[in-house]
Each structure stands twice: as structure tokens, then as C-alpha cells.
Amino acid sequence: MTLDRRSFADKPTLAKELAESVADRIRSAIATRGEASIAVSGGSTPGKFFQALGKTRDIDWSKVTVTLVDERWVPETSDRSNALLVNEKMLQGPAAIARFFPLYSGGEVPDEAAVAKTNALMVELPKPFAAVILGMGNDGHTASFFPGGDTLDQALTAEGPTLALEAPGAGEPRITFTLPRLLETDALYLHIEGDEKAAVLDKALADGPVAEMPVRAVLRSGAPLTVYWCP
Numbered sequence: 001m002t003l004d005r006r007s008f009a010d011k012p013t014l015a016k017e018l019a020e021s022v023a024d025r026i027r028s029a030i031a032t033r034g035e036a037s038i039a040v041s042g043g044s045t046p047g048k049f050f051q052a053l054g055k056t057r058d059i060d061w062s063k064v065t066v067t068l069v070d071e072r073w074v075p076e077t078s079d080r081s082n083a084l085l086v087n088e089k090m091l092q093g094p095a096a097i098a099r100f101f102p103l104y105s106g107g108e109v110p111d112e113a114a115v116a117k118t119n120a121l122m123v124e125l126p127k128p129f130a131a132v133i134l135g136m137g138n139d140g141h142t143a144s145f146f147p148g149g150d151t152l153d154q155a156l157t158a159e160g161p162t163l164a165l166e167a168p169g170a171g172e173p174r175i176t177f178t179l180p181r182l183l184e185t186d187a188l189y190l191h192i193e194g195d196e197k198a199a200v201l202d203k204a205l206a207d208g209p210v211a212e213m214p215v216r217a218v219l220r221s222g223a224p225l226t227v228y229w230c231p
């Protein structure tokens with residue numbers, strides 16, 4: 001595994017540095033492939049990073065597609081919606097003209113038809129991703145790869161691009177990109193903050209089953225991973 005663990009003094013500094021690194025990846029993808037796509041995580045950690053990235057002026061945002069690593073199966077009017085978070089924090093100002101591909105495709109549950117609808121949209125994504133930014137929960141989940149997830153094995157191995165998953169710790173049903181699809185990226189980041197998550201990462205780096213801490217599947221994938229951490 002190639003793990004580059006970077007520590008920053010505080011949250012604003014981390015947000016700025018991560019935004020600069022992702023912006024570089026977006027610009028390189030546009031320079032070499034004419035367009036760029038990124039997949040970002042939701043949750044409580046990435047707000048400041050989203051704001052810093054969205055304010056970046058020297059990106060041709062008209063050539064950028066933003067999507068989510070995973071989503072709770074809720075409409076964008078819900079305060080649990082990761083799409084709402086991205087729209088409110090990132091897709092403002094210069095970034096407002098970027099395309100956004102939502103994972104939620106309507107209805108109460110992510111049944112086969114709903115996931116097929118999402119997948120039909122996701123095949124339109126510029127490939128590979130320029131950057132994928134993962135988060136991590138204290139239970140060792142990343143994306144919606146939750147311990148006890150009903151489709152966890154497929155989520156970690158299937159082509160996808162996305163699938164539905166339910167798990168005791170996940171709240172509402174989820175939809176997530178599969179790990180193989182997320183690894184089709186120029187750059188992979190893990191953004192975590194606080195001592196508790198640093199300890200969770202240490203634990204995940206030690207021996208133990210993937211099913212117990214699914215983030216291990218990422219750590220053991222062999223893909224170069226850059227960790228952005230601050231207290």
C-alpha cells in the first residue's frame with residue numbers, strides 16, 4: 001500500500017490545502033482529457049473543503065462534473081441529503097456552472113429500477129475520476145461500505161457503477177459507488193479530522209477482517225492513498 005499521511009494545523013488550513021490539491025487534479029484532467037469528474041463524500045466533515053474548492057476561480061468549471069461517493073436515499077429537500085450539502089457549499093460562485101450528477105433518482109427506496117436509473121446516468125461520467133475524496137466513520141465505514149451492510153461484498157467487488165446497501169449503522173437506505181469504480185481515479189484522498197478518527201485509522205491499518213472495518217478494503221487495495229488529517 002502507498003499511504004501518504006499528511007497532518008495540518010487546523011480545519012481551515014486542511015480545507016484550503018485539500019482544495020488546492022483537488023483543483024490541481026481537476027486542471028490536469030481538463031488539460032489531458034478535456035474534462036474532469038470528481039466524487040466527494042457527504043457527512044459533517046467536508047463542508048469547509050467544499051467551500052474552498054467551490055471558490056476556486058482558475059478552474060474551467062464548465063468542464064467539470066461533480067458527483068457523490070455515496071448518498072442517503074432521500075430527496076434533495078432533506079437535510080440528510082449529501083446532494084444538498086454539495087449544492088449549498090460547493091456549487092456556488094465560480095463552481096455554480098459545474099454539472100452535478102445525483103445518486104438519488106427518486107422514490108421511497110433504492111429498488112432495482114431506481115438503481116438502474118442512477119447507473120444509466122453514471123455511465124455518462126467522464127472516466128476515470130480526476131479525484132475521489134473519501135470520508136470515514138468511527139465504525140470504520142467509508143463511502144457506504146458499512147459493517148454489516150447487506151450488499152457489502154458486492155459493494156467491494158462489483159463493477160457497479162453503483163448499488164444499494166442497507167446496514168444497521170447507516171440510518172436510511174444508501175446508494176454507493178462500488179469500490180472498483182471508485183478506484184478508477186487519478187487521485188484518491190481520505191479526509192478525516194480529530195484524534196478519534198486518527199485512532200480509527202490506526203486500528204484499520206492493523207490486521208483484522210475487512211467486514212469489521214470496511215475501510216480496510218481501500219487501505220489494502222494497493223491504490224495510492226493520501227490522508228488529509230487535522231486535530
Ligand SMILES: O=C(O)[C@H](O)[C@@H](O)[C@H](O)[C@H](O)COP(=O)(O)O
Pocket residue numbers: 041042043044045046069070071072082134135136137141142143144
Ligand atoms: O453520506 C455519508 O455519510 C458519507 O459519505 C460517509 O461515508 C461519510 O464520509 C462518513 O460517514 C464520515 O462522516 P462524518 O464526516 O459525518 O464523520
